[in-house]
Amino acid sequence: MTTPERRPHQPQVADGVSGAVSVPRQEGVQRQRGTAAGIGTALPFSANDPASAADLTAEQRKQLADRRAGKIGSVHSWELVTAVDGPGTRLTVFLNGCPLRCQYCHNPDTFKIRDGQFQTVDDVLERVARYRTVFAATGGGLTLSGGEPLFQSEFARRILRGAKELGVHTCIDTSGYLGRRCDDDMLADIDLVLLDIKSGLPDTYRTVTSRELQPTIDFGNRLAAAGKPVWVRFVLVPGLTDAPENVEAIAELVAQWPNVERVEVLPFHNMGADKWRELGRDYQLGDIEPPSKELLEDTRERFRRHGLTVY
Ligand code: SF4
Numbered sequence: 001m002t003t004p005e006r007r008p009h010q011p012q013v014a015d016g017v018s019g020a021v022s023v024p025r026q027e028g029v030q031r032q033r034g035t036a037a038g039i040g041t042a043l044p045f046s047a048n049d050p051a052s053a054a055d056l057t058a059e060q061r062k063q064l065a066d067r068r069a070g071k072i073g074s075v076h077s078w079e080l081v082t083a084v085d086g087p088g089t090r091l092t093v094f095l096n097g098c099p100l101r102c103q104y105c106h107n108p109d110t111f112k113i114r115d116g117q118f119q120t121v122d123d124v125l126e127r128v129a130r131y132r133t134v135f136a137a138t139g140g141g142l143t144l145s146g147g148e149p150l151f152q153s154e155f156a157r158r159i160l161r162g163a164k165e166l167g168v169h170t171c172i173d174t175s176g177y178l179g180r181r182c183d184d185d186m187l188a189d190i191d192l193v194l195l196d197i198k199s200g201l202p203d204t205y206r207t208v209t210s211r212e213l214q215p216t217i218d219f220g221n222r223l224a225a226a227g228k229p230v231w232v233r234f235v236l237v238p239g240l241t242d243a244p245e246n247v248e249a250i251a252e253l254v255a256q257w258p259n260v261e262r263v264e265v266l267p268f269h270n271m272g273a274d275k276w277r278e279l280g281r282d283y284q285l286g287d288i289e290p291p292s293k294e295l296l297e298d299t300r301e302r303f304r305r306h307g308l309t310v311y
Contacts, residue, residue, distance in 0.1 A: 032080040035117070067118075070154025074116030076107065076147060078127065080134075086171040086192055086231070088140025091131050093124055093159070095144060097151030100175055100209040102198060103284050104237055106272035110147035121155065125162040132166060141169025141191070150174055153181035160189040173233075177211055179219025184226075193223055196233045199241050200249025208240060217253065224257040232260055236291045236299050237268040247302050255306040262309045265300050267291050 056064065066072045074096035082089045094107065096116030109115050128142050135141045142163045149156045149172045156172070163170050172182075173194040182190075197216060199205040205213035223230050232254050236242055254260050267290050276283035291299075300310045 031082075033077060034079070035077050063118075066120075068154075070121070070152065070156075070158050072118050072120050073152045073155030074113045075119045075124070076110045076116045080131065082138065082140070085143040085145065085173060086141065086194065087169070088138035089131075089134050090140045090143045090171070091128060091135075092143040092145050092173075093127075095146045095149050095152055095156065098146055098148040099151065099177055100148065100198075100211050102209050102235075103240065104208075104235055104268055104272065106269075106275070107147070108272065108275050108279055108281055113152070116147075121158040121162060124159050125166070128159075128163050128168055129166055132168060135168055139169070141171060143171040143173055143194070145173035145194075148175060148178060150178035150181045153178070153186070157186045157189070160186065164189045174219075175209070176216035176219035177209075179215060179222065182219070187223075187226060187228060191229065193228055193230045194233055195220060195223070195230050196235075197250050197254070198235070199246050200251075200253060201243075201246045204241065204243070204246050208237075220253070220257055224259050227259050230257065230260045232263045233266060234263065235266045235268055236296060237285065238288055238291050238295065240268075240285070240288070242291065242295060242299065244302070247299050251303045251306045251308065254303070255308060260308065262311055263303045264311045265296065265303065267296055 063072065076094040076096050078094065079092045080089065081092055084090075085092045094110060096110050097113045098105075098111050101111070105111075131140075142159075144156050144159060160170050160172075169191050170189060171192040171194060172190055173196065175196045175198065195216070197220075198208045199213065202213045205211070205216075220230070232250075234241070234247075234250055241247075251263075254263060268285075268288065269290055270285065270288065273283050273286055303310045
């Protein structure tokens with residue numbers, strides 16, 4: 001789940017294990033970033049095509065089976081970040097694959113599994129283990145984001161289980177659209193859900209994401225019934241998501257969920273436009289400016305009027 005405050009990745013310094021890190025660049029937020037490495041991209045993407053399946057080597061067949069079992073997965077990048085993606089300092093791992101097509105998405109290069117780098121669960125957990133003392137000192141942990149982390153649900157499940165075995169706080173950043181893939185066992189390994197609600201009106205949701213709103217509502221209802229801590233995130237895009245009735249619909253929905261600890265209203269930025277163009281995709285928000293301070297505050301106030309804690 002990509003949120004608009006994400007900057008394009010600018011790796012600068014190799015960290016010697018997998019990828020590179022960059023220096024902090026946003027006031028109040030400390031970051032290190034890296035591109036995913038590991039076992040590379042030379043894996044078969046599908047064995048459904050008999051012709052290509054017949055061409056697979058024994059090693060590729062094993063890798064394909066491991067992919068299906070979630071032992072390996074497609075990873076876009078990682079980021080060590082403070083003050084976003086959950087409490088404390090967090091290792092946010094961006095997984096590839098997403099069923100939505102949000103008009104404002106900052107990482108359209110996470111849409112497809114094939115655009116990531118394949119890594120093993122152990123690759124990811126090795127990095128998680130490295131930062132355990134940082135997590136303990138800051139109250140942080142692991143956040144799985146994307147893309148949509150539930151798109152590769154078996155891979156995510158294994159990572160979350162492994163993180164819990166390491167004693168690490170866990171979080172997923174999800175639209176909830178694939179919430180049905182998160183069964184109760186998996187949910188038990190998630191300490192916090194960042195639930196990105198793209199819009200409150202079904203028609204607007206469809207316009208923004210090309211998908212339906214209802215699965216997100218269903219997942220939210222389930223999280224509420226389970227008493228799972230949730231932070232709701234909403235991206236405010238002038239002319240797209242800012243209609244009072246759209247915001248009001250989200251606020252009314254979220255106000256029914258006593259497990260929601262906060263709502264974060266995130267101002268739209270246009271910094272993903274270049275990636276869309278590089279990928280040959282049509283970016284429709286090129287002329288949209290970020291919301292004014294007044295609109296941002298009015299929107300936050302609308303949530304507050306429902307008794308919600310808002311940032
Ligand atoms: S398209 Fe997917 S990755 Fe991009 S913002 Fe939407 S949910 Fe997140």
